[in-house]
Amino acid sequence: MGLVMGHMVVTACAGFIGSHLTDRLLADGHAVVGIDSFEDCYPRAMKEANLAGARANPAFTLHEANILDLAAEAAPGGPGPGEGAEGSALAALLRGSACVYHLAAQPGVRASWGSSFEVYARHNVLATQQLLEACGAAQVPKVIYASSSSVYGDQDELPLHENMVPRPRSPYGVTKLAGEHLCGLYHANRGLDTVALRFFTVYGPRQRPDMAFYKFISAMLEGREIVIYGDGAQTRDFTYVDDIVEGLVLAQSAPPGALMNLGGGNRVSLAEAIATLGEVMGVQPRLAVRPVEAGDVRDTWADVECARALIAYSPTWSLSAGLLAEVARFA
Numbered sequence: 001m002g003l004v005m006g007h008m009v010v011t012a013c014a015g016f017i018g019s020h021l022t023d024r025l026l027a028d029g030h031a032v033v034g035i036d037s038f039e040d041c042y043p044r045a046m047k048e049a050n051l052a053g054a055r056a057n058p059a060f061t062l063h064e065a066n067i068l069d070l071a072a073e074a075a076p077g078g079p080g081p082g083e084g085a086e087g088s089a090l091a092a093l094l095r096g097s098a099c100v101y102h103l104a105a106q107p108g109v110r111a112s113w114g115s116s117f118e119v120y121a122r123h124n125v126l127a128t129q130q131l132l133e134a135c136g137a138a139q140v141p142k143v144i145y146a147s148s149s150s151v152y153g154d155q156d157e158l159p160l161h162e163n164m165v166p167r168p169r170s171p172y173g174v175t176k177l178a179g180e181h182l183c184g185l186y187h188a189n190r191g192l193d194t195v196a197l198r199f200f201t202v203y204g205p206r207q208r209p210d211m212a213f214y215k216f217i218s219a220m221l222e223g224r225e226i227v228i229y230g231d232g233a234q235t236r237d238f239t240y241v242d243d244i245v246e247g248l249v250l251a252q253s254a255p256p257g258a259l260m261n262l263g264g265g266n267r268v269s270l271a272e273a274i275a276t277l278g279e280v281m282g283v284q285p286r287l288a289v290r291p292v293e294a295g296d297v298r299d300t301w302a303d304v305e306c307a308r309a310l311i312a313y314s315p316t317w318s319l320s321a322g323l324l325a326e327v328a329r330f331a
């Protein structure tokens, strides 16, 4: 694979996907520097629990900080090796790393409208630009960016292919697309080796509490109705978190500037997914149907041929096996 020297950096190490990636990199024998600001969009206790394993590993170092603050701070211990991005605390953390995984973001489609867009713009666009500046200054050999299927919006054809013109339907999707474009710019103009991966609806243990399966499982465990938006015929390509993490690891050998879908090969309707969840839990789901929310897309389905060809990505988790694992870890 060629990338064995140097530590790995994971932004969003305390989050759902970032904590799984951190655990995997540590298990593979890497030293990992994690950066996370513990944003309060869900309880800190959940993020602490996500990080419990990593924290017990001496090869892991946590920096609880916002990327934007680290970019604005001078490197500790006197003057850094240069002015601006080069001398920043962020560049100091990144210098000497083999790969920077940039997963930090304000997630969630529905909450991205209105005045909260400012938060999305700051965490998803400004922080990504500052991180890329610092990666350039620190001469990081590989930067892997977590993008999203939400950049596609509603397209006329399925499956969704990287060559399609992105048409995000939510402010969140716009910010994730801006991050992708920034990666492309820093690759083309600054020679930074960036890779962008479009994740499709990720699920599994530690899933964010605002995400559908987390809410469905909680509702069924507590005997409540499951709230769905729309008729349940909308489809999603659900991707188990271990498949995403495998894709993230494989992406270390992706060609510079690559952009790839990471889907799970489990495209089903919401109604089918809920039925599978009901079978896994041995509970008959009861549904409460609400109108479709602004920003929700009708269908997602990843064409993963590009990832298969470039990095031999091959998702293995079935929806029922993945849901069983998520339910099992539900306390």
Ligand SMILES: NC(=O)c1ccc[n+]([C@@H]2O[C@H](COP(=O)([O-])OP(=O)(O)OC[C@H]3O[C@@H](n4cnc5c(N)ncnc54)[C@H](O)[C@@H]3O)[C@@H](O)[C@H]2O)c1
Binding pocket: 011, 012, 013, 014, 015, 016, 017, 018, 035, 036, 037, 038, 039, 040, 047, 065, 066, 067, 068, 102, 103, 104, 105, 106, 107, 122, 123, 127, 146, 147, 148, 149, 176, 198, 199, 200, 201, 202, 203, 208
């Ligand atoms: N979960 C999914 O289904 C999904 C799908 C597509 C894309 N993604 C992308 O994957 C990434 C991870 O998503 P997740 O579901 O694990 O989210 P998450 O909220 O669990 O994790 C994100 C973490 O980033 C941290 N963070 C946010 N802004 C920061 C900043 N400026 N500086 C430092 N830390 C910051 C937060 O504190 C949080 O712990 C995000 O980039 C998201 O857009 C997720």
